[in-house]
Amino acid sequence: xxxxxxxxxxxxxxxxxxxxxxxxxxxxxxxxxxxxxxxxxxxxxxxxxxxxxxxxxxxxxxxxxxxxxxxxxxxxxxxxxxxxxxxxxxxxxxxxxxxxxxxxxxxxxxxxxxxxxxxxxxxxxx
Numbered sequence: 001x002x003x004x005x006x007x008x009x010x011x012x013x014x015x016x017x018x019x020x021x022x023x024x025x026x027x028x029x030x031x032x033x034x035x036x037x038x039x040x041x042x043x044x045x046x047x048x049x050x051x052x053x054x055x056x057x058x059x060x061x062x063x064x065x066x067x068x069x070x071x072x073x074x075x076x077x078x079x080x081x082x083x084x085x086x087x088x089x090x091x092x093x094x095x096x097x098x099x100x101x102x103x104x105x106x107x108x109x110x111x112x113x114x115x116x117x118x119x120x121x122x123x124x125x126x
Contacts, residue, residue, distance in 0.1 A: 010034040025083045033060040044100025058088035
């Protein structure tokens with residue numbers, strides 16, 4: 001299982017789509033929420049599990065939008081919430097092929113892969 005398919009930020013990271021689906025929108029960084037959603041999709045399960053993962057993704061982005069839209073950024077709240085809703089709709093419409101349908105994978109084994117990837121990423125940046 002390739003690590004890039006587990007945690008890759010927002011979007012499927014397919015060539016030109018990288019530019020259409022960025023990890024940040026007007027100061028609202030969503031990469032962590034996208035990575036968490038990718039992790040849940042890698043664990044997989046049934047359609048109900050996918051719906052739960054997608055909904056948790058939306059809620060996390062909406063909370064981040066509320067937290068980010070303080071003081072002078074308050075006018076951006078509507079934009080942030082629209083981005084969260086658009087991302088939710090996108091994963092509902094097009095994310096099915098990236099979800100692992102079938103028996104749920106072992107979370108601990110996947111977490112071990114994720115941690116190894118994070119160590120690799122940190123060593124590469126340093």
